Amino acid sequence: GSLRCDANISIRPRGQQKLGVKTEIKNMNSFRSVERALEYEAQRQIAMARAGETIHQETRGWVETKGITVSQRSKEQAHDYRYFPEPDLPPLLISREWVEELRAALPELPDARRARYRSEFGLSAQDANVLTEEKALGDYFEQVMAASNVSDSKARAKAASNWLLSEVVRLLKANAITIQSSPLSPASLANLLDLLDKGRINGTQAKEVLDEAFTTGELPAAIVEKRGLKPPISDQGELNRVIEGVITSNPKSVHDYRAGKTNALQYLVGQVMKQTRGQAKAEIVQKLLKAQLDEDPST
Incomplete structure (x- = not known):
């Protein structure tokens, strides 16, 4: 060439x-x-x-x-x-009103949407960028927010972004489908986040419910009811009793933790979660377990 x-x-x-x-x-x-x-x-x-x-x-x-x-x-x-007018083409008169009408009909451009996500919802630059790379993904996120009746929209937006960009995208990739073809509706994801906010289920349970909702298209609340899932254990007295039993049953791990092996603490947390069938919040379990281990070295 x-x-x-x-x-x-x-x-x-x-x-x-x-x-x-x-x-x-x-x-x-x-x-x-x-x-x-x-x-x-x-x-x-x-x-x-x-x-x-x-x-x-x-x-x-x-x-x-x-x-x-x-x-x-x-x-x-x-x-x-020697240009001359084309007789078959009449003059095109463009009014200011028509220009404004067309401007109002334009969709929100990615840069504007990205800036709005950061200012209105408080999302990080990274999350805002990913959500606006594909219009359909941003549309889905907006529909989740529209289906959410919450007082703290920024907290909900952060949770919606996290679940959408991690767990939902994971399921989309595993099933080789696009967000437009997702059997999980935006309203269903909003429903799952409601259950989490109300303490009806914990994070581990939520992931299991999400997987089933994605497969069946059922509403998360219906799946929770069908499975008979119980709310996470929040009573500290009950948790402390379980923790005491785990400490008594695992003297080696207790000794390892007190010897400076921090991985032993995670093992003990796992045992408590097993005893509670995942109904306790891991961060609360770790806090209570650590308190018992640190305050009672004679155990």
């Missing part, structure tokens, strides 16, 4: 905004030619301006062998080309 291009150039005094009269350069067939032609023409116009000469609007040709531009045509106004 070969390159053939034109270039327009004009100059202006340093510090001024208004450009001078332009010239068009033709007959350039390489990037090197473009560079040389523009450099030559710029210097030619600068020399003319400094000499007080008038720069005319014209078309000039680049002579590669001589490294100069030469005048080819000075007719550069519309009438010089």
Whole structure:
């Protein structure tokens, strides 16, 4: 293949905004030619301006062998080309009202949506960027928010973004489908988040419910009811009794923890979660367990 291009150039005094009269350069067939032609023409116009000469609007040709531009045509106004109206094309009258109507009908552009997610919902730059990379994903997120009747919209937005970009996207990829084809509706995800907010289920249970809702299309609340899932154990007295039993049954892990092996604590937390069938909140279990281990070294 070969390159053939034109270039327009004009100059202006340093510090001024208004450009001078332009010239068009033709007959350039390489990037090197473009560079040389523009450099030559710029210097030619600068020399003319400094000499007080008038720069005319014209078309000039680049002579590669001589490294100069030469005048080819000075007719550069519309009438010089003998333009005339096309009788079959009536004038197109564009009113200001029509322009505003079209502007109002334009969809929200990604940059504007990204900025709104950060200001209105308090999302991180990373989450806002991912949600706006694909319009359908952002639309889904907005529908989740529309289905959420909560007082703290920023907290809900953060939770919706986290679950959508992690667990829902995980299920989409595993099933090789798009968000538009997802059997999990935005209202269902909002329902799942409601159950979490009300303490009806914990995070572990929520993931199991989400998997089933994605497969069956059932509402999470119906799945919780069908499975007979119980709310997470929040009574600290009950949890402490379970923790005491786990400490008594696992003396080696207790000794390892007190010897500085922090991984032993996670093992003990896991045993408590097992005893409570996942109905306790892991962060609360860890706090209570650590308190017992640290305050009762004789155990």
